[in-house]
Amino acid sequence: MKELDFCGIVSGKNVDKSGLFTPFFDTAVGAPMIEECSLNFLCKVCDSTEVRGFTMFFGDIVAAFACEDCLTDGKPDPIKIDPIIMMGFSYCNLESVVGQPFSEGKN
Numbered sequence: 001m002k003e004l005d006f007c008g009i010v011s012g013k014n015v016d017k018s019g020l021f022t023p024f025f026d027t028a029v030g031a032p033m034i035e036e037c038s039l040n041f042l043c044k045v046c047d048s049t050e051v052r053g054f055t056m057f058f059g060d061i062v063a064a065f066a067c068e069d070c071l072t073d074g075k076p077d078p079i080k081i082d083p084i085i086m087m088g089f090s091y092c093n094l095e096s097v098v099g100q101p102f103s104e105g106k107n
Helices: 002-009
Strands: 021-026 032-034 041-053 054-067 085-087 090-092 096-097
Touching: 032 041
Parallel strands: none
Antiparallel strands: 021 032, 041 054, 085 090, 090 096
């Protein structure tokens, strides 16, 4: 959570964030993905727009990758994945609030 929040706080224009995670690469197109993430989505950028000084990208999901140990009967299992999602001004897992956006990454 700390590293993901840091990625949302700091611009990639100013800081190289590539060393925060262990990369692995899709065999079809060589796209980098994050080993520490239970799920990775390969997206193709289809549009972009400027929003308050930032470029927002829109994409189509073209492939999904899940860790084998997060599957049940060959399908992603939310309990095994134990996702952290941003809801409003909190990071939550499936049971409770686990952190605060824009502060966890400052540590």
